[in-house]
Amino acid sequence: MLKLARELLKNLLRRPVTIEYGVKAKPNPTKRYRGLHIVNPDKCISCSLCAVECPTGAIKMTEITYGGKKKKIPVIDYGLCVFCYHCIDICPRKAYNISNEIPPPVFKRALLRGDPREPKPWRTEEV
Ligand code: SF4
Numbered sequence: 001m002l003k004l005a006r007e008l009l010k011n012l013l014r015r016p017v018t019i020e021y022g023v024k025a026k027p028n029p030t031k032r033y034r035g036l037h038i039v040n041p042d043k044c045i046s047c048s049l050c051a052v053e054c055p056t057g058a059i060k061m062t063e064i065t066y067g068g069k070k071k072k073i074p075v076i077d078y079g080l081c082v083f084c085y086h087c088i089d090i091c092p093r094k095a096y097n098i099s100n101e102i103p104p105p106v107f108k109r110a111l112l113r114g115d116p117r118e119p120k121p122w123r124t125e126e127v
């Protein structure tokens with residue numbers, strides 16, 4: 001019992017061995033790292049090819065109002081995406097913008113959606 005209490009106290013006072021991802025441990029990807037990608041609604045023709053071909057079903061065609069008109073565009077769930085970039089390769093209009101950014105740490109998966117209407121298309125807090 002004494003041994004257990006000593007062990008407990010030791011662990012309570014010890015500094016954590018893990019590093020907070022995205023807070024203290026900032027990812028530093030290379031330039032060619034396949035990171036977050038987002039559609040450019042000006043180039044997209046709403047053909048849905050990327051959504052049909054996505055191997056993980058991460059792309060959902062979503063109706064938005066863009067430039068005063070209703071339009072369907074692909075919105076990516078980065079929680080499902082495996083960053084294979086197949087969507088980018090097959091898009092007939094080369095409509096995707098790519099980056100080497102790694103998804104941010106979030107508490108809710110719903111926040112990992114790429115919505116091109118937002119300044120930072122991947123949301124880090126609930127709106
Ligand atoms: S394949 Fe390209 S043009 Fe077609 S919906 Fe996807 S992003 Fe838009």
Ligand code: SF4
Pocket residue numbers: 053054055056057058059076080081082083084085086087088
């Ligand atoms: S990178 Fe691959 S998994 Fe991610 S959305 Fe595109 S096709 Fe789907």
